[in-house]
Amino acid sequence: MKQIFSTQNTYIKQLVHLKEKSRERRRQGLFLIEGKREITLAIKGGYALTTILFSPDLFPSNKLKTLNYDHVDLIEVSKEVYQKLAHRDTTEGVIAVAKNKLHGLENLNFRQEHPLILVAEAPEKPGNIGALLRTADAAHVDAVIIANPKTDLYNPNIIRSSVGCVFTNSIATGTTTEIIDFLKQQHINIYCAALQASVPYHTQNFTEPTAIVVGTEATGLSEAWLKHSKQNIIIPMQGEIDSMNVSVAAGILIFEAKRQRNFK
Structure with a gap:
């Protein structure tokens, strides 16, 4: 399992852009989902996940299996990295990167x-x-x-x-x-x-x-x-x-x- 503990990591910076910029979400066809309930609903709704990032301080690794994900990269991150990506003040410690759907x-x-x-x-x-x-x-x-x-x-x-x-x-x-x-x-x-x-x-x-x-x-x-x-x-x-x-x-x-x- 990959680990990222620096907020200056290139991939983390890319995810911050996804969180903050609509233009980047459209360009990359990706977006972030924060929280267990939201991730579970996205999977149930047929959204394809590419990556799940979690902070074990907030979301122990043994809880990952409750998400029912499949063929997803897992990345353990520090609490500081997670808070850089999180949008909510009260948070659960898990974020997914998902692919956009077509809405025509x-x-x-x-x-x-x-x-x-x-x-x-x-x-x-x-x-x-x-x-x-x-x-x-x-x-x-x-x-x-x-x-x-x-x-x-x-x-x-x-x-x-x-x-x-x-x-x-x-x-x-x-x-x-x-x-x-x-x-x-x-x-x-x-x-x-x-x-x-x-x-x-x-x-x-x-x-x-x-x-x-x-x-x-x-x-x-x-x-x-x-x-x-x-x-x-x-x-x-x-x-x-x-x-x-x-x-x-x-x-x-x-x-x-x-x-x-x-x-x-």
């Missing part, structure tokens, strides 16, 4: 004949993206599609805030135009969460192939989505404000669709 629309495979899809247009905050992915996992939707993404899916903040649900969902990205065209070709009804010309969300039938589309709290959805919406929907507000956090709104809408489908 053509790579989507739906689990059922009448799919339920969550679409988010231009979400900016990694925390919101992570929360949307947790909601999608909880509802076991067929796919999450991100239109005009502002950051890559393997940003450490997204992995952390999604609690690994970036690995459990079927995810695609594309432009708004590409996604609308895709949904139309697949005969999937588009329901946009918007204030304009909207009706209460619970009055609609979500048992047919359905895409629920949410935008940012600041700007909402672009005109293209509203133009192609089968029906704009709204969550009736009874307080003083007229909007809520995008992940909360998405959860309400998605679970109404699941209720109508008898949670199937």
